[in-house]
Amino acid sequence: xxxxxxxxxxxxxxxxxxxxxxxxxxxxxxxxxxxxxxxxxxxxxxxxxxxxxxxxxxxxxxxxxxxxxxxxxxxxxxxxxxxxxxxxxxxxxxxxxxxxxxxxxxxxxxxxxxxxxxxxxxxxxxxxxxxxxxxxxxxxxxxxxxxxxxxxxxxxxxxxxxxxxxxxxxxxxxxxxxxxxxxxxxxxxxxxxxxxxxxxxxxxxxxxxxxxxxxxxxxxxxxxxxxxxxxxxxxxxxxxxxxxxxxxxxxxxxxxxxxxxxxxxxxxxxxxxxxxxxxxxxxxxxxxxxxxxxxxxxxxxxxxxxxxxxxxxxxxxxxxxxxxxxxxxxxxxxxxxxxxxxxxxxxxxxxxxxxxxxxxxxxxxxxxxxxxxxxxxxxxxxxxxxxxxxxxxxxxxxxxxxxxxxxxxxxxxxxxxxxxxxxxxxxxxxxxxxxxxxxxxxxxxxxxxxxxxxxxxxxxxxxxxxxxxxxxxxxxxxxxxxxxxxxxxxxxxxxxxxxxxxxxxxxxxxxxxxxxxxxxxxxxxxxxxxxxxxxxxxxxxxxxxxx
Numbered sequence: 001x002x003x004x005x006x007x008x009x010x011x012x013x014x015x016x017x018x019x020x021x022x023x024x025x026x027x028x029x030x031x032x033x034x035x036x037x038x039x040x041x042x043x044x045x046x047x048x049x050x051x052x053x054x055x056x057x058x059x060x061x062x063x064x065x066x067x068x069x070x071x072x073x074x075x076x077x078x079x080x081x082x083x084x085x086x087x088x089x090x091x092x093x094x095x096x097x098x099x100x101x102x103x104x105x106x107x108x109x110x111x112x113x114x115x116x117x118x119x120x121x122x123x124x125x126x127x128x129x130x131x132x133x134x135x136x137x138x139x140x141x142x143x144x145x146x147x148x149x150x151x152x153x154x155x156x157x158x159x160x161x162x163x164x165x166x167x168x169x170x171x172x173x174x175x176x177x178x179x180x181x182x183x184x185x186x187x188x189x190x191x192x193x194x195x196x197x198x199x200x201x202x203x204x205x206x207x208x209x210x211x212x213x214x215x216x217x218x219x220x221x222x223x224x225x226x227x228x229x230x231x232x233x234x235x236x237x238x239x240x241x242x243x244x245x246x247x248x249x250x251x252x253x254x255x256x257x258x259x260x261x262x263x264x265x266x267x268x269x270x271x272x273x274x275x276x277x278x279x280x281x282x283x284x285x286x287x288x289x290x291x292x293x294x295x296x297x298x299x300x301x302x303x304x305x306x307x308x309x310x311x312x313x314x315x316x317x318x319x320x321x322x323x324x325x326x327x328x329x330x331x332x333x334x335x336x337x338x339x340x341x342x343x344x345x346x347x348x349x350x351x352x353x354x355x356x357x358x359x360x361x362x363x364x365x366x367x368x369x370x371x372x373x374x375x376x377x378x379x380x381x382x383x384x385x386x387x388x389x390x391x392x393x394x395x396x397x398x399x400x401x402x403x404x405x406x407x408x409x410x411x412x413x414x415x416x417x418x419x420x421x422x423x424x425x426x427x428x429x430x431x432x433x434x435x436x437x438x439x440x441x442x443x444x445x446x447x448x449x450x451x452x453x454x455x456x457x458x459x460x461x462x463x464x465x466x467x468x469x470x471x472x473x474x475x476x477x478x479x480x481x482x483x484x485x486x487x488x489x490x491x492x493x494x495x496x497x498x499x500x501x502x503x504x505x506x507x508x509x510x511x512x513x514x515x516x517x518x519x520x521x522x523x524x525x526x527x528x529x530x531x532x533x534x535x536x537x538x539x540x541x542x543x544x545x546x547x
Contacts, residue, residue: 108429111438114262116143118417118436121429122444124473129426130418130437131473131481139418142483143436146260146267149276149283153337154344155486167486169333170341173311174486179493181306182224183390186494189219190388190501196233197506201536206511208531213357214350216498218244221349224490225342226293226309239285246282248351283343290342294335308345312338349487349494351527352412357495358532359410360403362518363457365508365534370459374398375503375539385504393496401459403496407477409457411441414526416479441476442526450474502536509535 109120121127130139141159151157155166172178193216200207215233222228222240232241257277260267276283290309297305297313316332333341364371377398382388393399416439420431431437446454450471451461460466478485485491502508510516513533521529 113436115264116436117432117434118438119429119431120438120440122439122447123427124471126426126429127439127473127476127480130439131416131476131479131483134424134426135418135482138421138424139437140421140483141419143417143419145277146264147256147270147275147277149274149278149280150287150336150340151278151283151344153334153340155341156344156348163483165331166333166337166341167482169315170312170486172315173308174488174490176489178306178311179489180390182490183393183493183497185223185306186220186497187388187501189216189223190497192216192219192231192233193498194501194505197502197536198538201506201538205535205537206513206533207536208533209358209361210354210528210531213354213361213498217350217354217357217494220494221346221353224307225345225349226290227305227307228289228293240289243282243285244346244350246279247286247347286343286346287339290339291335294338309338309342312341345487348485349491353491353495355527356403356406356410356412356491357498358528359518360406360495360499361502361508361534362514362532363406363409364402365510365514366516367457368507368509370402370457371503371507374402375507378500378503382500382504388497388500390493393493393500396496396500397464398459399496399500401462403492403499404462404475404477405457405459408445408451408461408475409455410526411445411477412485412526413479414442415440416476418483439476444474444476447474504539506536506538509537511535 108123108126111118111120121130140163142157144159145152145157148157153162153166155163155170158166193212196215197207197212200212212233215231218232218241219230222230222244228240230238230240232238235241254277256270256275260270260277274280294309294313297310312333316338364374377396381392381395418437420433420435420437422433424431445451448454451474461470473480478488478491511533515528515530515532518532519529521527
């Protein structure tokens, strides 16, 4: 059983040092592991009221952590064991959890994140209500994040009316027309990516792919965000590179995160002390840099620039003058809001894109038939290594299929969350005010009820013939509804440019250093446990079997 497996693992973990103490260790103190008469004393909201109103069957809190990769060092050692146990034996628990049995629709499961009651849902109908139908009235906000400093003004974290205003003002920045204007920047760095890889393979064609894709993502994000040109692979000591690497090393083992997560009543005091879950020196560096760039641009004419910062500056001017294309009832972005958006674009655009490119390259190396089919499509639409254009990217249907399948197996986020603003009933499930409703894309995307042979990499799932049969609320790599990822199309375009540029010149192959099967880390965001190392073989030198 899941719980017994957890207990056996717990006994092995007792030998760990205090340095390995994790959130999950704290979470074992949650009401889920207390007698019922003590539960109310610990949690502000109980899911086990005797009147039966509270939904879902209980799930051990420890298990809840590694399902969404919101976990730390101690559970990393047992993630696979628990995940396998959970998926195979969930139907043997007190009731069906996460839709792992044949019973449909999938009942919700109640868990605790520290003191916070969370309702996990896998039923597509409930997911649609939460993310779309009831978004504005009941499920507008994501979980409130404390200790994030100026980032509380970023569109990803803002709440209620501020979020609506930011989203409305920023949405025109991500239209097809604007992305088409930014395409030359992506193409330029795609060409630099190829040149840098050519230099690397002359020395050793076995490469940690995060090195090359991380550099590409860094260059694209910084250039499209505020026009800074780095070439980070050849300039690894550039301050932007250094501080960005600090920023993305987000660790759920960080004591500040643990305290804010388990003991939220300390957060107001910590906030007054300017404590943040993000490294303050990195945040300060980027905020100063963006502020200086903004001031310099306001002093000079910047006609022709197409980066995000310039678009927001122009939006400030046009909205304040009453000439904005967006609803005039929304006031212009404040300076701090402009800085926050520029910062979050960098943070959200770097790591997810580089990781997804790594996963895609890995799957192509493991599936040479898929890789060859993709190369054939690229060579047909772009013969003789013809230059890539925005229009040709849109024509690459099999590329779109492989990217979608990669995002199914490796979604950008481990969990989607919305906070319930009032008591509400959805499909017979009563959700109390203050509950965090959580949707786990990683598990949802591997549910055999929706995806036959879910562990297999099969791009044909997303062919024109099959795509219409997919329930859109069983595939959520970017979320859904009004609060989905605002930069979704930008991210997809960026990673497609990179993979096409490389496949015009190289093939991906496994080598002795390639980890098979791939293991995912539980340290922070969804990422490989060990660097993905692949061989990049120049196509002119590839044998027919390798091509």
